Amino acid sequence: MTRATRVLVTGAAGQVGVDVVDTLRALPVPGADEHYWADARGVDVGEFDVLALTRHDVDFTDETALAAAVDRARADVIVNLAAYTAVDRAEADTATCYAVNDAAVGALSRAAGEVGSHLITISTDYVFDGAKGASYVEDDPTGPLNVYGASKLAGERRCSDRDTIVRTSWVMGVRGRNVLRVIAQRAASGDTVRFVSDQMGTVTVAADLARALVVLVRERPGGTWHVANEGATTWFDVATFAGRELGRGDDFATAISTADLVPAPAATRPARADLSTEKFLAAGFRPPPPWRDGVARLLAGRDGSW
Ligand SMILES: NC(=O)c1ccc[n+]([C@@H]2O[C@H](COP(=O)([O-])OP(=O)(O)OC[C@H]3O[C@@H](n4cnc5c(N)ncnc54)[C@H](OP(=O)(O)O)[C@@H]3O)[C@@H](O)[C@H]2O)c1
Structure with a gap:
């Protein structure tokens, strides 16, 4: 019998972390697509x-404690999902954001190299400035507009x-704190919502990302990869679609522009930073399914908390 692949998952209590841990343990994950695996092979x-x-x-x-944990684990693969993810708060809390997203990733990479573990670490579409006007591929020039994006690029x-x-984007999972949860709660309470229609990006369902990561844990390819659900969209379109799924009419969501946001968010976001998954596909891996399927699955898979 072959030995189990030993995987250290950091950030294991976060939105993506819980789905990755359960996926690798072959446990059910709420919102998962039973037909989707990146290499059409489930987890045994x-x-x-x-x-x-x-x-x-x-x-x-605590970089010393982090290096010691990596040394103790002797993992074949480390999947790093720990991050400072409060994008607006990061503008004023720069030192902590950089400590977690930049310095700690460096410590992880060094420690992984010393014990022969393969590091897979997660980054973001916010490494881009959004000025390209088309989907971003892995080799496109970066140019973060906010502290969070700059700290993640420094970590890369x-x-x-x-x-x-x-790199992934606009992540939402049944067990995470995310925009879809807010939309669903507002829909259930009879409220209306206002969302920007001038920021384009790619939705990523945490359960789908977890299943896409399995193939990278198996293959350990190295380099940069974009993973997101298929199709670019806007938050206004996500809210409109979710509202319909939840039985609300077309008056549920109103489109606004970024300039209309009051108060203005502390962090600037790219106008268009949708991620192309062409490289993932060209490598023989299936990218996650279209975003509407994913959002519908998440809404259907909601637990009692939303
Ligand atoms: N969410 C998105 O829309 C999005 C978009 C693009 C990329 N990403 C990336 O995807 C990855 C997973 O994100 P996510 O959505 O799962 O975020 P999340 O729910 O915020 O999870 C991040 C985890 O990191 C932990 N963490 C934060 N500071 C830490 C520290 N100092 N020491 C140890 N752990 C710490 C958090 O713990 P606490 O809960 O205790 O704070 C949390 O469990 C991250 O790399 C993120 O940058 C996310």
């Missing part, structure tokens, strides 16, 4: 031996050539 029970690490176990601002640059970087 016992294929992965998963060590789930949360902030409670190791704080990423700390990685070695051996490491795998996965």
